[in-house]
Amino acid sequence: DAKTTQPTSMDCAEGRAANLPCNHSTISGNEYVYWYRQIHSQGPQYIIHGLKNNETNEMASLIITEDRKSSTLILPHATLRDTAVYYCIVRVAKTSYDKVIFGPGTSLSVIP
């Protein structure tokens, strides 16, 4: 499975857009990009995922570069409750097993 690299930490002003980058330069054609977040010690929360195209849902937008080697998670209007650790992972599309590898993630602090 491809590995990802993310900044260790980021700050964002409340009400502003939070743009969280992820590098996955070794991604294969059948690997999806997934984003999760973990608030304090709660269970990781699914945010969004994509393969090639940009995706948007009620929580966030995912922008994937054309060469798929990097992506950006966008929280359009960050609130204090968005303070969390954000994980970018890649997963193989079809497999007889599913071994998800989480990296250290990005610790996002939303500042009032």
Added chain:
Amino acid sequence: DSGVTQTPKHLITATGQRVTLRCSPRSGDLSVYWYQQSLDQGLQFLIQYYNGEERAKGNILERFSAQQFPDLHSELNLSSLELGDSALYFCASSASIAGGQETQYFGPGTRLLVL
């Protein structure tokens, strides 16, 4: 609420003891995953079951074992506990086994403290 439930929420026990953590997947989900999260290790994949069968193993110690029952709930058994086993243990579930196409949804976790 992800729909995945885990019991107990908290567990305090002594070294050398054995504990069982329980996970009920979302309704209809066939695949269950277990993760360990300790302060210095981050989220570590332990093991995956699909419809009662073991499908993938990660960094799971030999003292740990898991199973998935016919009703699809899963149990993680931790034995000969050591201080270093203190951690958060998360269960996740997904509809099937089709890797990247199936979102994993996580439970709230069980916090284990070994004294």
